[in-house]
Amino acid sequence: MKVAVISDIHSNIEALKAVLDAIDQEDISLIINLGDLVGYNASPVECVDLVQGRQIISIQGNHDRAATEMKHAEGFNILxxxxxxxxxxxxxxxxxxxxxKLEHTRVIWDRYLVFHGAPGNPDAYLFYLFQAKKAFNYMRKRTVGVRIGFFGHTHKRAVWQRDVRGKVSSLKIPEENILLDPEQMYLINPGSVGQPREHNWKASYLVFSNEPETIQFKSVSYDLHSAQAKIRNAKLPEYLAERLETGV
Ligand SMILES: [Fe+2]
Structure with missing residues (x-):
């Protein structure tokens, strides 16, 4: 069975449609969205409608929560x-x-932990080694038996692994499939659909297969100029249009 994992769509309907078109070319049984459906870009309504209509399993990101209650945006930067x-x-x-109504952390099929920022906290980041160790510890204590977690929030692809001796390390992102070791634990970030931050404007996502367990990072082109034009027409800050192009 193949699962597509998407995250940080951020109201970029052009990028979301391109990713869903690519996913539809494959034999994908389920799509999981790791949060931040809205924010930054100019098509929040279209993105929520499309994700809801496609019955994509979604969790809540910090921008989703802020859009429903602005008090949660108090720590946000001005843009x-x-x-x-x-x-x-x-x-x-x-x-x-x-x-x-979306949860920010949940376990799917008793096997996969999905969360936005850090387990139990959509605002916290999983960026450094100590944060990865903390997340693995959460899994070992709170979701016993779950070896694989998927997260977003940083807008950067990542694979962290924890071996049987407890050593945690991050893997280089390869072009080809990564075969997961059934003895090890993993924390995996698919990158961002709607605002990638790896100096590459293309929309990023991930395909996970379970027999055997493999992951493959993917990216697709989308109508960047239309997404930028909508940001400018909406009179949102110009930098939000520029950063889409530079991937920052
Ligand atoms: Fe985000």
């Missing part, structure tokens, strides 16, 4: 704050109810 406030004004109550 993120302006964009999420704009999104909150565009979303109808039905969209906000959908975003509000």
């Amino acid at each position: 993120a704050y302006q964009a999420v406030k704009w999104s909150a004004n565009k979303l109808a109550p039905i969209h906000k109810r959908f975003l509000k």
